[in-house]
Amino acid sequence: MLAESAPDTPARGIGNGxxxxxxxxxxxxxxxxxxxxxxxxxxxxxxxxxxxxAIFxxxxxxxxxxxxxxxxxxxTMVDAGTALVVMGNHEAHALKHCLGHGGRGFTMPRAGGRSERVMFETLQQFERLPTLWSSYLEWFLEMPLCLEFEHFRVAHxxxxEALLRPFLAEHPDGRIDRRFLAAASIQGSPEHRVLxxxxxxxxLRLPRGEVIHSMDGSRRSVFRTHFWARSPQTYGDVVFQxxxxxxxxxxxxxxxxxxxxLVHYERSQRPLFVGHYWCEGIPSLPTANVACLDYSAVRGGRLVAYRFDGEAALEAGRFCWVSAVE
Structure with missing residues (x-):
């Protein structure tokens, strides 16, 4: 399990912020x-x-x-020790698509498929740089799935807790490998569930075959849910998108x-930082110990950071951001 002191010690001159x-x-x-x-x-x-x-x-x-x-x-920041990073679902998707099932690093997705939509910009921008792309894929595989410190936690x-505690017992650095990646391709496997x-x-799946027309242009029969409602009763109590x-x-x-x-993250637990959920508007805190930092920067929203200094209760005034459209 990663702690504040080791194995990822700060570079010289960097404090605890x-x-x-x-x-x-x-x-x-x-x-x-x-x-x-x-x-x-x-x-x-x-x-x-x-x-x-920084932590990405x-x-x-x-x-x-x-x-x-x-x-x-x-x-370059991670290599120099001025930043840490955790794996997101898009890095995981790239690994499964390009390295899973014997992939050789640079593979064009099936035309018209979801992977083509998701990865189009990435593979197009690296089309003439397959060696560089392959090196980034290897780097993605080094990204931990989560970080746990004395005063806070990070996951995409x-x-x-029920899934991550056994995982961290076997993978104290939070990282997966090719064997884990291959096993994660099997629906319902322990590796798949953790990743x-x-x-x-x-x-959660909508009943009666209903679909959502997503902001990314796709049609979805499921909706994303959050993990801090104490006694949720309806879909509206847990939807988070x-x-x-x-x-x-x-x-x-x-x-x-x-x-x-559903998963419940108790309010008594240490602060948790996540991304993933395409929030909109002015950054805010859903609870005193959870901060979501994905504010749809690539869709004209905001690229958001939280400046953490060890506080047990998170504070909205510690958000910092730049807007994609000024």
Whole structure:
């Protein structure tokens, strides 16, 4: 299990402050602006802060127009010890698509399939750089699924204690390998459950074959759910996405089976930082110990950070952001 002292000790001169940064999705220019706004300076090609360290919440790739730039910024920071990063569902998707089932690194998705939509920008921007893309895939495999410190936790989408505690007992650094990746391709396997839950969270299926027309242009028969409602009764109590539910389902009662599939993160637990959920508007806190930092930067929203200094109760005034459209 990762702790504040080891194995990822801060680079010399960096203090105990952390700047947690939400889903970049290829917005490399916006990332530079945010880092500079928070006082990071580029020294010898690496963004560094004299007293703080960044933590990226995954989903560095796909959709944006400066994916290679975003990856270069984050990777150089991680390599230099001025940042940490966890795996997002888009990195996990790239690994399963390009390395899973014997993939050789650069594979074009099936025409018209979901992978083509999701990975189009990434593979197009790396089309003439297959060796570089392969090196990033290997780097994705080194990303931990989660980080746990004395005073806070980090995961891309969800912290499910029942799944992560056994995983961390076997993988103290939070990292997976090719064997784990292969096993995660089997629906319902322990590896699949850990990878899917941590990077994609929990979802519920709409009844009667209803679909949601998502903001990314796809049709979905499931909706994303959050994990802090104490006694949820309806779909509206747990939905966590900008795509609205069909009107008739906002007050649809949760069945016992659906409630059992949800995860609850107790308010007594240490602060948790996630991305993933396409929030909109001015950054806010759903609870005093949960912060979501994905504010749809690649869709014209905000690239958001939270400046954490060990506080037990999170504070809305610690958000920092830059807007994609000024």
């Amino acid at each position: 952390f700047d947690l940064i939400g889903d970049v999705h290829g917005c490399g220019d916006l990332l530079e602006t945010l880092l500079e706004k928070m006082g990071y300076q580029r020294r010898d090609g690496v963004y560094t802060h004299d007293a703080r360290r 919440l995954g989903d560095l790739i796909d959709r944006g127009s400066h994916i290679q730039k975003a990856l270069e910024i984050v990777r 989408a969800c912290w499910d 899917d839950r941590t990077t994609r969270g929990t979802q 900008p795509d609205p539910l069909p009107d008739e389902f906002e007050d649809h009662p949760l069945s016992d089976a659906e409630r059992d599939r």
